Amino acid sequence: MATAVTGLTHEDCGTIGFVISCLFDQSIDTAELRAWCEHVIVSNEMDDIPQYMFELVSFDGDLCELFDILGFTPSSEPSQQEDAALYGIAFQRGVEVYDPPVSRVSALEALRLRPDVLQRFRATFPFIEVAD
Structure with a gap:
């Protein structure tokens, strides 16, 4: 059943900030980032998913490109x-x-x-x- 996704916006960036921290700290890799995006997309209401998630689902670039895709830098450190x-x-x-x-x-x-x-x-x- 679909749920409402939280923590993925500029105003509420707790979840995406944690995911990006995991990626930069090497506790996940880019393949696992893509798998997480797929997981979020299939288990949440489509209207609640930010557009960048659909771009990240195929991300295979340099980590410095992430913030351009997101359109913001998560403030949760x-x-x-x-x-x-x-x-x-x-x-x-x-x-x-x-x-x-x-x-x-x-x-x-x-x-x-x-x-x-x-x-x-x-x-x-x-x-x-x-x-x-």
Whole structure:
């Protein structure tokens, strides 16, 4: 059943901001971004989905192009500990993180201290499995 999508607009950018943070922190890749877009499109009311979602569903460009596609820069920035926890998710998923700002140990510790980040990740990306 379709639901009303939230957090994808300039005024309410919490969801898209989290997704973009996950992408930049390497806890998801561009294929998973596209899968998330597909998931949002098929599980929400069509009238509620921003046009950029239909462009992102086939996105395969440089990350710097994302904000041009969105038409805005999401203002929701993760805290330093949330950011480290997102890197922790990447490490936990076995991603070879390029130039991480925190060590693997610190990132996994941040993830342990912020179970809400993992919970939000699982809710946002229900099609991605992450071990506890």
